[in-house]
Protein backbone atom coordinates (compact mmCIF):
# COMPACT_ATOMS: atom_id res chain seq x y z
CA UNK A 1 0.00 0.00 0.00
CA UNK A 2 1.63 3.29 -1.02
CA UNK A 3 1.36 6.61 0.83
CA UNK A 4 -1.61 7.85 -1.20
CA UNK A 5 -3.56 4.66 -0.62
CA UNK A 6 -2.90 4.84 3.14
CA UNK A 7 -4.18 8.42 3.32
CA UNK A 8 -7.24 7.44 1.33
CA UNK A 9 -8.01 4.48 3.57
CA UNK A 10 -7.77 6.65 6.70
CA UNK A 11 -9.58 9.66 5.32
CA UNK A 12 -12.97 10.28 6.89
CA UNK A 13 -15.93 9.73 4.63
CA UNK A 14 -16.86 12.99 3.02
CA UNK A 15 -20.56 13.67 3.55
CA UNK A 16 -22.48 14.62 0.49
CA UNK A 17 -23.75 18.20 0.61
CA UNK A 18 -27.38 18.63 1.64
CA UNK A 19 -29.67 18.83 -1.36
CA UNK A 20 -31.40 22.16 -1.84
CA UNK A 21 -34.81 22.41 -0.16
CA UNK A 22 -37.54 20.94 -2.31
CA UNK A 23 -40.06 23.66 -3.03
CA UNK A 24 -42.80 21.01 -2.81
CA UNK A 25 -41.48 19.55 0.44
CA UNK A 26 -42.85 20.24 3.91
CA UNK A 27 -43.09 23.90 4.81
CA UNK A 28 -43.29 24.54 8.59
CA UNK A 29 -45.14 27.79 7.92
CA UNK A 30 -48.18 25.87 6.71
CA UNK A 31 -48.08 23.53 9.71
CA UNK A 32 -47.97 26.53 12.03
CA UNK A 33 -51.03 27.86 10.22
CA UNK A 34 -52.86 24.55 10.77
CA UNK A 35 -51.91 24.60 14.47
CA UNK A 36 -53.07 28.22 14.83
CA UNK A 37 -56.39 27.32 13.19
CA UNK A 38 -56.81 24.41 15.62
CA UNK A 39 -56.10 26.58 18.65
CA UNK A 40 -58.36 29.40 17.46
CA UNK A 41 -61.17 26.90 16.88
CA UNK A 42 -61.23 26.18 20.59
CA UNK A 43 -61.69 29.85 21.45
CA UNK A 44 -64.31 30.20 18.72
CA UNK A 45 -66.15 27.21 20.22
CA UNK A 46 -66.81 25.81 16.74
CA UNK A 47 -65.59 22.29 17.40
CA UNK A 48 -62.54 20.26 18.36
CA UNK A 49 -58.95 21.52 18.37
CA UNK A 50 -58.15 20.57 14.82
CA UNK A 51 -57.09 22.59 11.77
CA UNK A 52 -55.93 21.74 8.27
CA UNK A 53 -54.39 23.62 5.37
CA UNK A 54 -54.28 22.41 1.76
CA UNK A 55 -51.58 23.90 -0.42
CA UNK A 56 -50.50 23.67 -4.03
CA UNK A 57 -46.85 24.59 -4.30
CA UNK A 58 -46.48 27.59 -2.02
CA UNK A 59 -50.09 28.69 -2.43
CA UNK A 60 -52.81 27.99 0.14
CA UNK A 61 -55.80 26.53 -1.71
CA UNK A 62 -58.12 26.19 1.29
CA UNK A 63 -58.25 25.69 5.03
CA UNK A 64 -60.58 23.77 7.31
CA UNK A 65 -61.34 23.42 10.98
CA UNK A 66 -63.32 20.91 12.95
CA UNK A 67 -67.02 21.86 12.96
CA UNK A 68 -68.58 18.69 14.33
CA UNK A 69 -70.42 20.23 17.27
CA UNK A 70 -71.29 23.60 15.74
CA UNK A 71 -72.85 22.07 12.61
CA UNK A 72 -74.10 18.76 14.06
CA UNK A 73 -71.97 16.99 11.46
CA UNK A 74 -69.86 14.09 12.74
CA UNK A 75 -67.96 14.06 9.44
CA UNK A 76 -66.92 17.72 9.68
CA UNK A 77 -63.36 16.99 10.73
CA UNK A 78 -60.75 19.58 9.81
CA UNK A 79 -59.27 17.52 6.97
CA UNK A 80 -62.65 16.70 5.42
CA UNK A 81 -63.71 20.33 5.73
CA UNK A 82 -60.47 21.46 4.11
CA UNK A 83 -60.89 18.93 1.28
CA UNK A 84 -64.45 20.15 0.63
CA UNK A 85 -63.29 23.77 0.62
CA UNK A 86 -60.31 23.01 -1.64
CA UNK A 87 -62.41 21.07 -4.13
CA UNK A 88 -64.93 23.92 -4.21
CA UNK A 89 -62.15 26.47 -4.71
CA UNK A 90 -60.55 24.51 -7.56
CA UNK A 91 -63.80 23.25 -9.09
CA UNK A 92 -62.46 19.69 -9.00
CA UNK A 93 -63.15 16.42 -7.23
CA UNK A 94 -59.49 15.46 -7.02
CA UNK A 95 -56.63 17.35 -5.42
CA UNK A 96 -53.69 15.81 -7.24
CA UNK A 97 -50.70 18.12 -6.88
CA UNK A 98 -51.80 19.37 -3.48
CA UNK A 99 -50.44 18.65 0.00
CA UNK A 100 -52.34 18.71 3.28
CA UNK A 101 -50.98 20.03 6.56
CA UNK A 102 -53.09 18.94 9.50
CA UNK A 103 -52.62 19.76 13.15
CA UNK A 104 -53.18 16.09 14.04
CA UNK A 105 -52.55 12.73 12.42
CA UNK A 106 -55.66 11.93 10.35
CA UNK A 107 -58.30 9.60 11.75
CA UNK A 108 -59.34 6.66 9.53
CA UNK A 109 -62.20 8.66 7.95
CA UNK A 110 -59.95 11.60 7.09
CA UNK A 111 -57.14 9.35 5.90
CA UNK A 112 -59.58 7.64 3.53
CA UNK A 113 -60.89 11.03 2.36
CA UNK A 114 -57.31 12.13 1.65
CA UNK A 115 -56.76 9.03 -0.47
CA UNK A 116 -60.06 9.54 -2.30
CA UNK A 117 -59.06 13.16 -2.97
CA UNK A 118 -55.71 11.97 -4.35
CA UNK A 119 -53.66 14.40 -2.31
CA UNK A 120 -49.92 13.98 -2.88
CA UNK A 121 -48.61 14.25 0.69
CA UNK A 122 -49.72 14.45 4.32
CA UNK A 123 -47.95 16.35 7.08
CA UNK A 124 -49.29 16.15 10.62
CA UNK A 125 -48.47 17.90 13.91
CA UNK A 126 -49.77 15.85 16.82
CA UNK A 127 -49.62 12.10 16.36
CA UNK A 128 -52.47 9.74 17.25
CA UNK A 129 -51.00 9.05 20.70
CA UNK A 130 -51.07 12.77 21.51
CA UNK A 131 -54.65 12.92 20.27
CA UNK A 132 -55.57 10.07 22.61
CA UNK A 133 -54.05 11.99 25.55
CA UNK A 134 -56.31 14.92 24.62
CA UNK A 135 -59.39 12.67 24.60
CA UNK A 136 -59.53 11.91 20.88
CA UNK A 137 -58.69 8.24 20.57
CA UNK A 138 -59.38 6.86 17.11
CA UNK A 139 -57.33 3.70 17.60
CA UNK A 140 -60.54 1.72 18.09
CA UNK A 141 -61.63 2.59 14.54
CA UNK A 142 -58.28 1.61 13.08
CA UNK A 143 -58.61 -1.68 14.97
CA UNK A 144 -62.17 -2.22 13.74
CA UNK A 145 -61.15 -1.88 10.09
CA UNK A 146 -58.74 -4.77 10.49
CA UNK A 147 -61.37 -7.06 12.05
CA UNK A 148 -63.54 -9.50 10.06
CA UNK A 149 -67.20 -8.48 9.96
CA UNK A 150 -68.37 -10.80 12.77
CA UNK A 151 -65.84 -9.33 15.20
CA UNK A 152 -66.80 -5.68 14.84
CA UNK A 153 -68.62 -3.65 17.50
CA UNK A 154 -71.17 -2.26 15.01
CA UNK A 155 -72.96 -5.20 13.37
CA UNK A 156 -72.41 -5.33 9.62
CA UNK A 157 -73.78 -7.89 7.19
CA UNK A 158 -74.62 -8.18 3.50
CA UNK A 159 -78.25 -7.85 2.35
CA UNK A 160 -79.79 -8.13 -1.16
CA UNK A 161 -76.32 -8.46 -2.66
CA UNK A 162 -77.51 -9.89 -5.98
CA UNK A 163 -80.05 -7.09 -6.45
CA UNK A 164 -77.50 -4.50 -5.41
CA UNK A 165 -75.27 -5.55 -8.33
CA UNK A 166 -77.81 -3.94 -10.68
CA UNK A 167 -76.49 -0.52 -9.64
CA UNK A 168 -73.00 -1.51 -10.74
CA UNK A 169 -74.37 -3.01 -13.93
CA UNK A 170 -76.05 0.29 -14.72
CA UNK A 171 -72.81 2.11 -13.99
CA UNK A 172 -70.73 -0.19 -16.19
CA UNK A 173 -73.13 0.27 -19.10
CA UNK A 174 -73.54 4.03 -18.67
CA UNK A 175 -72.29 6.32 -21.41
CA UNK A 176 -72.33 9.42 -19.22
CA UNK A 177 -70.43 8.25 -16.16
CA UNK A 178 -67.47 10.26 -14.89
CA UNK A 179 -64.74 8.01 -13.55
CA UNK A 180 -63.11 9.03 -10.29
Ligand SMILES: [Zn+2]
Nearest residue numbers: 077107109110
Ligand atom coordinates in the same frame (compact mmCIF):
# COMPACT_ATOMS: atom_id res chain seq x y z
ZN1 LIG B 1 -60.82 12.82 10.98
